[in-house]
Amino acid sequence: MLLLGSIEFRDEDVTCAVGDGHVKIIDKVEFPLTDPKTTLGNVIRYFQKFDDVKAIGVSSFGPLELRNYSSKYGYILDSSRPQWSNVNLLGTLKQYLKVPISFTTDVNSTAYGEYITSVLANHPVLSLVYITISKGVGAGIVNDGELIGYQGSPEIGHIYPERHPDDQTFKGTCPYQGDCLEGLVAEPAFEARFGKSYKEISMFEPIWDIVAYYIAQSAIQATLLMRPQKIILGGDIVNEVELQKIKQQFQKLLNNYVDVGPIDDYLVAPSNSSRKLSIIGNLSLAKKEFYSASDVTIE
Amino acid sequence: MLLLGSIEFRDEDVTCAVGDGHVKIIDKVEFPLTDPKTTLGNVIRYFQKFDDVKAIGVSSFGPLELRNYSSKYGYILDSSRPQWSNVNLLGTLKQYLKVPISFTTDVNSTAYGEYITSVLANHPVLSLVYITISKGVGAGIVNDGELIGYQGSPEIGHIYPERHPDDQTFKGTCPYQGDCLEGLVAEPAFEARFGKSYKEISMFEPIWDIVAYYIAQSAIQATLLMRPQKIILGGDIVNEVELQKIKQQFQKLLNNYVDVGPIDDYLVAPSNSSRKLSIIGNLSLAKKEFYSASDVTIE
Numbered sequence: 001m002l003l004l005g006s007i008e009f010r011d012e013d014v015t016c017a018v019g020d021g022h023v024k025i026i027d028k029v030e031f032p033l034t035d036p037k038t039t040l041g042n043v044i045r046y047f048q049k050f051d052d053v054k055a056i057g058v059s060s061f062g063p064l065e066l067r068n069y070s071s072k073y074g075y076i077l078d079s080s081r082p083q084w085s086n087v088n089l090l091g092t093l094k095q096y097l098k099v100p101i102s103f104t105t106d107v108n109s110t111a112y113g114e115y116i117t118s119v120l121a122n123h124p125v126l127s128l129v130y131i132t133i134s135k136g137v138g139a140g141i142v143n144d145g146e147l148i149g150y151q152g153s154p155e156i157g158h159i160y161p162e163r164h165p166d167d168q169t170f171k172g173t174c175p176y177q178g179d180c181l182e183g184l185v186a187e188p189a190f191e192a193r194f195g196k197s198y199k200e201i202s203m204f205e206p207i208w209d210i211v212a213y214y215i216a217q218s219a220i221q222a223t224l225l226m227r228p229q230k231i232i233l234g235g236d237i238v239n240e241v242e243l244q245k246i247k248q249q250f251q252k253l254l255n256n257y258v259d260v261g262p263i264d265d266y267l268v269a270p271s272n273s274s275r276k277l278s279i280i281g282n283l284s285l286a287k288k289e290f291y292s293a294s295d296v297t298i299e
Numbered sequence: 300m301l302l303l304g305s306i307e308f309r310d311e312d313v314t315c316a317v318g319d320g321h322v323k324i325i326d327k328v329e330f331p332l333t334d335p336k337t338t339l340g341n342v343i344r345y346f347q348k349f350d351d352v353k354a355i356g357v358s359s360f361g362p363l364e365l366r367n368y369s370s371k372y373g374y375i376l377d378s379s380r381p382q383w384s385n386v387n388l389l390g391t392l393k394q395y396l397k398v399p400i401s402f403t404t405d406v407n408s409t410a411y412g413e414y415i416t417s418v419l420a421n422h423p424v425l426s427l428v429y430i431t432i433s434k435g436v437g438a439g440i441v442n443d444g445e446l447i448g449y450q451g452s453p454e455i456g457h458i459y460p461e462r463h464p465d466d467q468t469f470k471g472t473c474p475y476q477g478d479c480l481e482g483l484v485a486e487p488a489f490e491a492r493f494g495k496s497y498k499e500i501s502m503f504e505p506i507w508d509i510v511a512y513y514i515a516q517s518a519i520q521a522t523l524l525m526r527p528q529k530i531i532l533g534g535d536i537v538n539e540v541e542l543q544k545i546k547q548q549f550q551k552l553l554n555n556y557v558d559v560g561p562i563d564d565y566l567v568a569p570s571n572s573s574r575k576l577s578i579i580g581n582l583s584l585a586k587k588e589f590y591s592a593s594d595v596t597i598e
Contacts, residue, residue, distance in 0.1 A: 126449065127447075127449035139524070141524070141525075143442055143445075143447050143449075144445060144447075146442075146443060148426075148442050148443075148447075148525060148526070149525070149526040150425065150426035150442075150525075150526055150527055150528045151526040151527070151528065151557070151558070151559060151560075152526045152557060152558075153526065154523065154524050154525070154526060155523040155524075155526070155556070155557055156523060156524055158523050158556055158557075159519070159520050159523055159524075160461050160516065160519075160552075161461075162459050162460075162461055162462075163461075176554060176556050177554060177556065217459065220458070220459075221458050221520055221524065222524060224453065224454040224455060224457050224458055225438070225440070225453050225454075225455055225458075225520065225521060225524050225525070226440075226447060226448070226449075226453070226524070227447070227448040227449055227450040227451045227452065227453060227454070228449055228450070229449045229450065253459075255475060255476065257454070257457055257475050257476065258450070258451060258454055258457075259450070259451075260450060261450075
C-alpha cells in the first residue's frame with residue numbers, strides 16, 4: 001500500500017497526517033506552533049516513525065517562496081510571526097525526511113482538496129476558485145485540475161474593491177495597501193471598526209451587508225477573469241447568513257452579464273473543514289510528487 | 300506536410316489563412332464581413348480549394364458560446380452586429396469543410412499566438428494574460444500552455460475599477476454596467492467624454508493618466524489572481540506612451556506587494572500585430588485539434 005504524508009503549518013498548530021493512495025487518512029497528530037526548531041523537530045520525529053511514507057505534501061501560512069527557480073524556494077519569507085521569518089521549511093524537511101515533498105500555501109492545498117473531493121465524488125469540478133476570509137484573505141485556484149500561479153499563489157486579498165456608499169471613510173487595516181479587500185473585510189477590520197471581535201457583531205448590523213458587497217466584488221472579479229465552474233467561499237467571516245448576503249450582492253453586481261448557472265451551485269461553502277480539505281489536498285499533491293519523481297509510468 | 304487552416308472573424312473582415320505544422324503561413328486572404336451567408340460562402344469556397352488541410356482553427360468576435368456541453372456551442376450569440384446574432388458559425392463550417400475545427404474568441408487566439416510565439420523563440424511564457432483595449436476590452440489567458448475559461452472566455456472588461464479622484468462623474472458607456480473598465484477606457488468612452496475620437500486627443504491631456512489608472516487596476520487584478528509570468532497590453536488605446544503611463548500606475552498601485560520581476564519584462568506590448576498572432580494561435584489550436592481528433596500518438 002502506498003503511504004503518503006501531509007504537513008500543514010497553521011496559525012497556532014501544525015497538523016501531520018499519514019494517508020493511503022486513495023487519500024484516506026490513517027493517522028493524524030497536531031503539535032502547537034512554537035519556535036521553528038521545536039516544531040520542525042516534532043514533525044520530523046513523527047514522520048521518522050513511518051519509514052514507508054513515500055512522499056509528503058507540505059502546506060503553510062505565508063508568505064512563501066513558491067518559485068522553484070528562486071534560491072529561496074521553499075522558504076517562509078517575511079512572516080508576521082517573527083521566529084518564522086526566513087525559515088527554510090522545505091529544505092529542512094527534505095534534509096531529514098529524504099522523500100519527494102510538494103510545497104504550497106495553506107489555501108492552495110485546501111483548494112486542491114476541494115478539487116480532489118469533487119473527483120472522488122464523481123462530480124469533478126475541474127475549475128474552481130477557493131477564497132477564505134478569516135484573519136486575512138487567501139485564495140487558491142484550480143484550473144483543469146492544476147493549481148495556478150507561476151510567480152506565486154493568488155493574492156485576491158489585495159485587490160481594491162469599489163467602496164460601499166455607506167462606508168467611505170474607514171481607512172482599512174492592510175499595512176501595505178489600507179483599503180484593499182483584506183483591509184476591509186478580514187477580522188482585524190472588524191476590530192478596527194468596532195473595537196471588538198466580529199463574533200460580537202450581530203448579523204443584523206449593516207456592516208455585514210457592506211462586507212458582503214466587498215466579498216461579492218472579489219467573486220465577480222474571479223468570475224470574469226477565470227470563468228470557473230465554481231467559487232467556494234470559506235473562513236470564519238463567511239458564515240451561512242453572510243454567504244446568502246454575498247450571493248445577493250453578487251447577482252446584483254453581475255447583472256446576468258455572464259451565465260454562471262444556478263447561484264446555489266456556483267457560490268458555495270466548503271464541502272468540509274479546511275483542515276480536512278487541506279490534508280486531502282496535501283496527500284494528493286504528495287501522490288503527484290511521488291509519481292513525477294519516480295520512474296513508474298501510470299496509464 | 301501537415302496543412303492547417305485559420306479563420307478569424309473580425310469587426311470588418313474575415314481572414315483565412317493556410318499554414319504548415321510549424322505555423323508558417325503559406326497563403327492568406329481577407330474577405331469583407333458582410334452578411335453571414337455571403338461571408339461564410341467566401342470562407343468555405345476558399346478552404347475547398349485546399350483539400351489537404353487537416354484541421355482548422357476558428358476565432359471570432361463575440362459573444363460566443365464556448366461551452367461544449369451547450370446546445371448552442373459554436374454559435375455567435377446576441378451580437379451587436381444584427382445579422383450576426385444567433386449564427387451557428389462552427390456548425391456551418393463543420394458541415395461544409397469536414398475537418399476537425401477548434402473554436403475560440405478572437406482574443407483567446409491572439410493570446411495563444413503570443414504563447415506559441417514565445418515557445419518558438421525558445422523563451423516559453425507558459426503563463427500569460429493578454430488584454431486588448433480598442434472598441435471594447437477583451438482578454439485571453441494562457442496558463443501552463445492552455446487557454447483558461449471553463450464557462451467562457453475571460454471578461455476582464457467588466458470588472459469595476461476604483462474611480463480616479465479627478466473622474467468621479469462620468470457615467471461610463473457600458474450598456475450593461477456603466478462604469479466598468481470597458482465603459483471607462485474603450486473607444487466609445489472617449490467619444491462620450493469628448494464628442495470625438497480618442498485619436499484626436501493629445502497624449503498630454505490628463506484623460507490618458509485617468510485611463511492608465513483604470514487599465515493598471517485590471518493588470519493588478521490579473522497579477523493578484525493569476526500570478527502570471529507576463530501581461531501583454533494591446534489594442535488601439537494602448538500606444539507606446541500610454542503603456543509607460545500604465546506601468547507607472549501599476550507600480551504605484553502594487554507598491555511591491557508581490558514581486559513581478561522587472562516591469563519592462565512584465566507589462567509589455569504584443570510581439571506582433573494581433574492579426575498575425577491570431578493566425579499563429581489558430582493554426583496551433585488547429586494542430587492540437589488535429590492530434591486530439593486523430594489516432595496518432597505523440598510522444
